[in-house]
Amino acid sequence: MPATQHVLTLSCPNRPGIVSAVSTFLFEAGANIAEAQQYDDPETTRFFARIVFDHPAGAPEEATLRAGLLLIAERFGMAWQLRNLAERPRVMLLVSKFDHCLADILYRWRIGELPMAPAAIVSNHPRETFAHHDFEGVPFHHLPVTKTTKMEQEAAIWSLVQETGTEIVVLARYMQVLSDGLAAKLAGRCINIHHSFLPGFKGARPYHQAHARGVKLIGATAHFVTADLDEGPIIEQDVERVTHRDSPDDLVRNGRDIERRVLSRALRWVLESRVILNGSKTVVFS
Known part of the structure; x- marks a missing residue:
């Protein structure tokens, strides 16, 4: 048998x-x-x-x-x-305007590298923003958000998580800060990619922060989401060297490559049950 x-x-x-x-x-x-x-x-x-x-x-x-x-x-x-291991965890992908991490995850899923079942793609930008992407077989949901509608929009996201049986949520450059309530509901099963080598350069425009400090290394960090911004347990990180000749745009361009590979590695390890929470840290069996 x-x-x-x-x-x-x-x-x-x-x-x-x-x-x-x-x-x-x-x-x-x-x-x-x-x-x-x-x-x-x-x-x-x-x-x-x-x-x-x-x-x-x-x-x-x-x-x-x-x-x-x-x-x-x-x-x-x-x-x-x-x-x-024959079962494929259901994964919801949240994305804003920057789509390189989304594209990478979908590509790796389609070639069998990521053992998952996409439950939905959710964006605060309309479907036309991603007209050049193939979303065949993956439902797309446009959920716009403003300061005054944030709670309603997050309630809609949570409803989708429940309706689709989502087990893992990935913030694939989703440029909205989750509320404390939603972060708590998704504790231990929501992965974010931060376009910086944490714990340095938290928050917005980290590549510009890094450029202003004249860094020689830039990086990206995949971590679990918590109520504290960019403070969740780290799953994976990577870096690349830069020089004084690199502009902020150069750092952003190089950073895209780091972000997508770091997020995909972190997601694969979570899908394969290689990541165990250890307080504010993680144990990763690679």
């Missing part, structure tokens, strides 16, 4: 016996561990693990696996997730 493959991620206070308990349970359930990674954080004394395992289809059923893992989780005080 064809094998079913699952990925288990977990975190808990570190103590002896965690690996033994999980691996013994999986062995007794007839599973074969294909990949296992773990990390002991000496600062927080927490243990993190990502385990990929396969087993003959239906032996045991996923409900049985979950029931057994729940008992182990209660014993060790675990936060855990179990996902069937």
Whole structure:
């Protein structure tokens, strides 16, 4: 029979016996561990693990696996997730006028590099802004926003998240700051790309800020969204060298390439359950 493959991620206070308990349970359930990674954080004394395992289809059923893992989780005080790797998480893409990250994600999805199911594209700009893009098979929603309509627009976004069964929201250069309320609802499942190497140059026009300081490196940062602007747990970063000859426009142009690859890497790692929150930081099993 064809094998079913699952990925288990977990975190808990570190103590002896965690690996033994999980691996013994999986062995007794007839599973074969294909990949296992773990990390002991000496600062927080927490243990993190990502385990990929396969087993003959239906032996045991996923409900049985979950029931057994729940008992182990209660014993060790675990936060855990179990996902069937055949399932594709539903992803909503939010975008404003700059479309390079959106285009990159859609391209990587279409060639099979990003294991996801696009739930919707949402923009505060009309569909005509993206006339040169192929959105076939992906619903597009134009939700304009002003200072006076922000709460109503965000309520519409949240309704779409619920109606479409969205599991992950990506701010693909969505140039609107989410309210504290929406950020809280999307905690741990909303990824933003900030066009700067955080924690430096937060907020608006970071490339212009960087140019004014004469930086020799520019970068981009993918992070989880929190109520604090550009302060969420960092998932991935990258940089490129620049010189005094580069104008702000040069930095923006070079930055587009960094932004799209950083965001796509971060999204892929989240889709593959490689990212576990660790307070204000993340553990990334690459």
